[in-house]
């Protein structure tokens with residue numbers, strides 16, 4: 001596998017960064033997770049835009065242009081001969097002195113890893129996920145905005161641990177106001193009275209690219225979509241619930257905190273949107 005590292009394509013063994021890199025020392029940097037479907041980098045423009053916005057938000061200047069980044073992503077996929085797969089795009093602050101001062105860092109590292117994807121077990125797409133609510137709340141937007149896809153993912157990791165401890169692959173995160181935010185690596189939707197509902201960006205969530213694609217596909221299918229405040233109560237009494245994300249795509253949720261959602265099996269609207277998303281992703 002060839003890895004893009006600062007303009008060079010190198011082997012896994014050669015792909016190394018400094019132990020003084022602030023990406024390692026402080027989680028100071030940004031990233032994207034992107035899918036490859038049918039040799040195409042899925043929604044490449046949306047991911048590149050979000051990466052540069054995340055970087056701008058943390059005052060990190062990426063040393064190459066958005067057009068150069070787009071070309072580098074495409075070339076990395078081609079060089080590795082990937083048809084379907086997953087890209088991890090990382091930009092670190094670069095190596096510096098032991099201290100937080102970004103003025104004492106240099107050479108942000110631009111890394112593109114393209115590999116085959118490890119999917120959630122197929123069975124879960126048929127039966128749906130069981131999730132729990134984490135006690136760890138989502139970062140307060142005025143502490144570290146969840147809109148930034150930063151290398152500092154401990155907030156999500158702590159919630160994910162609560163999930164896996166409870167035997168669940170995802171966990172629901174509540175925001176600083178006590179409302180539903182998102183899951184640790186996925187956005188959340190419910191269906192209520194036939195209407196699709198999802199928390200709005202001001203709930204303190206990552207503006208998921210899969211989320212935005214599903215909203216658009218749902219509207220094209222004639223569904224009403226509302227970005228609204230949701231509480232856990234809304235999920236408990238929903239007809240259907242599902243998650244969206246680059247890794248999960250569209251996956252049903254059939255239980256929250258031991259309570260069955262709807263009939264306890266993936267709902268019809270969820271299954272239809274999953275199907276529409278798969279067709280869209282494959283360019284059909």
Ligand code: PXG
Nearest residue numbers: 033184185186187206208209210211245246
């Ligand atoms: N919320 C959070 C907190 C995320 O990290 C999403 C929602 C979904 O966003 P997208 O744009 O993917 O629809 C994410 C995405 C990983 C990994 O390796 C994590 C994400 C995406 C891909 C891989 O853990 N997070």
